[in-house]
Amino acid sequence: MVSIELVNYIKAPASLIYQVLTTEEGLAKIWTKKLIVKPEVGFINEFDFNEAEITKMKIIELQENSRIYWECVDSDKEWIGTRVSFDLSERNNQTAVILKHSDWRAVTEYYQWCNYNWSMFLQRLKTQCESLVQFGS
Template sequence: MAAIEHIQYVNATPAQVYDALTSERGLAEVWTDDLTVQAVQGAVNEFRFGEAGLVRVKITEWLPRSRLAWRCLDSDPQWIGTQISFDLEAREGKTAVVLRHEGWREVTEFYRWCNYNWAMFLYSLKSYCEEGVGLPFQRRRF
């Protein structure tokens, strides 16, 4: 099975980064502003991307300030059943964020496109945590 893995260093505390990854306000700035989010383990959250589709994920791990994990329930068929995780670690006044998207059955064109877009997600997360403004789907140019 294939996996996507990225790291980003954010000039913010793990608590601030975790809040951005779990709150409606944060996720609306980082990923998409068309969402339904509950910040609790076991919740099923929805992220909508216009004609590009819907992503429904279940929160499977919730460790404040250190780890968040989702299991994809609905999206593009290549995403269904995959796991997305965010591991946070304080390092020299910054937070290292490791994003993993695991469980891909194969490396496809869509996998490669998603790999790029997860890097953009981390850029948006960094921008939001450091400057208060992210780059969600609705403000990106494709």
């Protein structure tokens, strides 16, 4: 099993980043506008990327302002059974966001494409959160 592991540093409080990553309003600004999201353990978030499958992520764990952990229960066949976590740690007026997409069965072209897209996701998260801090949320 392989993982995608990325980090980005965001000049925003962990509480703001947590809110963006756990709400429809927040995720719609950085991932897809077609979604059903509820910040509740056991809930299955749905993300529609205009592909054959709707990506469904079951919320396994939520630790307010520090951790979000999902398991993919439906999506592209390479995603099913994989897990995505976001670990947040705040220090020196910024928050480190560690994204880990684990339990991939193989390094494929799709895995590599997703690695790139998760990097873009973290960049959009950074831009969104830092603009909210700069201009007030």
